[in-house]
Amino acid sequence: MALIDHLLVAQTQDGLGEGAAASPPKRRLLAVWIPDWPAAAAIKVGAAPTDQPVVVADARRVKAVSAPARAAGVRRGMKRRTASSLCPTAVIVASDLTRDAQVFEEVAILVHSLVPGVELLRPGLLLCPAVYASRYHGSDEALMEHLLTEVAANTGVESWVGVADGLLAAILAARDGLAIPPGESPDYLAGRPLRDLGVALQGTAHGEDLDVLMDLLGRLGIRTLGDFASLPTHNVTERFGSLGVWAQRLVRAEDVVPQAGHRLPQEFNTWVDLDPPLNRLELVQPVAARLAEELHTMLVAHGQTYDRLRIRATTETCEQLERTWRLEGVDSNGVADRVRWQLEGWLNGRSGLAPSGPLTRLMLEAEEVHPAGVGSTRLWGAGSNHAAVRAVRGADRVHTILGGQGVYQPVAQGGRDPRERIRLVGWGDETIPLRPSDRPWPGAIPDPPPSLVPAQPPAVELTDPQGQAIEVNSALELSGCPTRLGRNRIKGWAGPWPVVEQWWSRQAKRCVYLQVQVEADNRERAALLACEGGRWRLEGLYD
Amino acid sequence: MALPLAVSAGHGAQVGVLDRARQALRAAEARAGVTAIRGGRGAKGCASSSRLKLRQAALSQLADAVAPRFVPGTVAQVTGSTAALWAVAGAVMGSEDWCAVAGLPGAGLLAAESAGLVLSRTVLVPQWGDRPPRVLAALVDAYGLVVAGGLKLTAGDMRRIEARLRFTQGRLVVAGRWTLAPVVVDVKQLITAALGENQRPVGEPLVDADLVLKGGFGNGID
CATH class of the missing domain: 3.30.1490.100 (DNA polymerase, Y-family, little finger domain)
Known part of the structure; x- marks a missing residue:
């Protein structure tokens, strides 16, 4: 193993990672949001009067307020006692999610009759796919206007509507009553204050954890959604875990949807x-x-x-x-x-x-x-599978011990040499192959692949019987018969495999691959060599 | 590998069951290319280990010989060949297991995938950092299969890792020395088909290997 040890000692982890993942597909969503829905629902069922401020609260904290109560200074999250002191005339109603959901069904039915594919996110907030509905109505703005009018006329509640790419942008666009053009959602989100993340996602199961996350981000000096989006994903994973990654994807408007062509193995x-x-x-x-x-x-x-x-x-x-x-x-x-x-x-x-x-x-x-473990959301934690959950926690733990660039996920992808056929993605980043693996890739190095692929390939010297260095001419042909690799005698060789890629671009690659069999340390070894720019390097070992 | 050793018909029937088990394992090992066997005896007539010598065996045959003895909660030591390391790891990676490859910055993951590792359930930790035992312990706690290289642990650390393995029922494949590993694979020679001048490329290799397999069932049990 001496040669291998020598190679491994020379390797560092630099160069293992690659560039940022390709952007996943984005979904264009229409969000219909009824502000202060718990208060509106309480009024609709007669649990609160229509002419007085209404505060919906659980045993300790305020959950929602009506507009008059908000004008008096009452805010969500306040203690009941504080709310009462700020607005003595307010009627305090007990929080009841079932009541909120039941009453919201009326709105859901109406919106469903106008735009198919309605999804309820929580009572008071629903989403629909926007592309076809906007095309039908002529534009996003026309669709929004139509919905606003119909909801107000048929249910008696005032709704806010917005259209954007991704879940978070759509919800916030509804609060602003805007249609964000396709592709501009990340810019729209970037300048918004960080608290908008919690405001938009209140009521989800992550609610309290999100409050903690935002408090922590605020103390770390992260003030806007753009600041949070710009943090390296592996750092977010390391510091904030899966919740942080989930939140960052929303902030980047990178809601992942199933890949086109993905077929379910069966119906569930x-x-x-x-x-x-x-x-x-x-x-x-x-x-x-x-x-x-x-x-x-x-x-x-x-x-x-x-x-x-x-x-x-x-x-x-x-x-x-x-x-x-x-x-x-x-x-x-x-x-x-x-x-x-x-x-x-x-x-x-x-x-x-x-x-x-x-x-x-x-x-x-x-x-x-x-x-499990590859989706955009964290329905059952990181995945349904117990082994997957353990593995994710374990990787998070090791990532914490080793710091950034400590844990990678390998992704098989297309390519011609063993190195480019594996993409190493930093832990927490999207595991998306950069090149399709189902293409023919003519000129690829034949299998089996080498069992060792040095992260930093060492330079080697390849010579002919006269001791002259083997060179590669412009036609990618060898100048002689390879006889020695360094001081080791070559017993046989195969190839060469010339590879010319992207000659039209700056990433152009002209390379020749060669397999050699040498005697070293009284053992025969096969190695994969590559010559690029006139220099030979050890690309892999069949060890 | 649970065999029906407990029978109610008396000692004679028990011997019959063991004979059948022995014959089945002999046949399996013969198919795997085992050419020589020496069984070591332990206390009370039970063999504690088997020594196998594989000559010019395919990596799949090596994996087939090792996998039945490499039970959950134990360590396998593989020296002399990285391809054999991947073969052993690939043979024992279950359909739901997750694998961590640690301390092997030059890991040929494409070869590992060819040997049976599922990359979508694999993570790579290229370097151990300042505290290898802590990192290894974290991996052993979380992963059903850990492939580790470049380790320099004390005997105490090894014992603690083994205790964790027994608790989590994971498997650890070590590229290098591991004191008292119950499964030892020492590859003496990796034989690739001779490359002629400008001839056919490297093919699937054959191995000459010595195996020490402790515990479990096999030809060593009398």
């Missing part, structure tokens, strides 16, 4: 025939919990996770009900909650469109299914 769904038919709210909870657990178990068994949940129900009169929820930072209990909210929303008929009869079948379908 679960259903139950309800006998007797379900028409009582108190029976909803066990059904929702059981189905959510079944779906979770099924996906875990296949090492998959998912980003969208479609809930379907059939009534006694064969009416079909359907709603899709986006699971942004939602765990398995959160899934059961959303199923329960949806069923209760259908059954209590507050939407004005009560089902035509009791429910006879309920089905849950997982959508945007992808292997």
Whole structure:
């Protein structure tokens, strides 16, 4: 192993990583946001008066406020006592997510009738794919105007609408009432204050963790979303873990969607025939919990996770009900909650469109299914698979011990030599191949690949029988027969394989590869050599 | 590899079961290219290890010979060939295992993938940093399979790592020396097909290797 040890000693980890990952595809989304929805829902169901300030709070903190209460200085997150002192006339209503979801169903049904593909992110906020709807209405602005008018006219609530690339940009665009042109979302987000991240994503399962993250970022001097987006991903991974990476992807408007052409190995769904038919709210909870657990178990068994949940129900009169929820930072209990909210929303008929009869079948379908650990969201942590979760935690830990550039993920990709066929990506960055591997790659070095590929290939001397250095002419031919590699005698050789790549660009490559078999340390060794710019180097060892 | 050793029909039936197990393993080892076997005896008539010599065996045959004895919670020492290292690691990487390759900055990951490592479930830690035992312990805790090279550990560190392995039921493949490793693969020679002048390229290699396989079942059990 002396030769190998010599090679390994000379190697450093510099040059292992590559440039930034290619940008993933972005989704153009329309967001419909009803501000202060918990307060609006309480007023709609009669739990609060319409002519007084309303504060929605749990046992300790304020969760939402109406506009008059906000004008009096009450803010989300305040203590109840502080809110009461600031606005003595405010009516304090207990927070009730089920009530919020039930009442919001009316808005969801209306928007769904105007734009197909509605996804509920949380009560008060829904998303739709914007591309085709905008084309139908003529422009993003026309679509937004149409929705604003229809929602106000039919539900009596004032909505804010926005269109942008990616989840976070769409939500913030809705707050501003803007349509951000395609490709400009990162610039739109860059100048916004960091607190907008928490404001936009309040109510998701990451809520409290996000508050901690933003507090920490603020203390580190990160003031804007652009500052956060510009941090190297591996540093974010090292310091803030998977939550930080998730948040940074949103800030960069890099919501990852399944690759085009990706086919699900199978459909993941679960259903139950309800006998007797379900028409009582108190029976909803066990059904929702059981189905959510079944779906979770099924996906875990296949090492998959998912980003969208479609809930379907059939009534006694064969009416079909359907709603899709986006699971942004939602765990398995959160899934059961959303199923329960949806069923209760259908059954209590507050939407004005009560089902035509009791429910006879309920089905849950997982959508945007992808292997655990590679998705954009962290539905069950980093992945459903226990081994994957352990592995991610382990890599985070080692990354913390070693610091930046300590952990890499290898990605197989296309190429002609063994080095370029593996891309090493810093831990936490996107594992996207830069070159497709399913192309023929003519002139590639034949398999088997070398078992050792020095990170820093050492220079070597290749000579002919007369002791002259072997040279490569302009036609990429050898000047003589290789006889010695350094002081070692060459027993045989194969090749050469000339490779000329991208001769039209600055990344042009003219290289010749050669396999040689030498005697060293009383053992035969095969090596892969490369000559570029008149210099030979040891590219790999078949050891 | 759990064999039905516990039988209720008495000593005679137990011997019959062991004979059948022995014959099956002999056949498997013969298929793997084992040409010579020496079984060492342990206490009370039970062999503690088997010594196998592979001559001009393919790497897949080497992996087949090692994999049944390389049980979870143990260490395999592989010296003399990186290709053999990948072959052993690839043979024991389960369908859901994650693998960490550490201390091997020149790892030929394409060759590792050819040998059976799944790169989408593999991470690379090229350097150990200032505290190799701490990094190795973190990897052993989290990964079902760890391939490690360039290690210089004390005997105490090795024992602590082995204890963690027994707890996590992971496997550690070491490129280099590991005291008291139950699986030892020493490759004496890696034989690539002779390259003629400007002739066919390097093909799949053959190996001459000595194996020491401790514990488990096999020809060494009497």
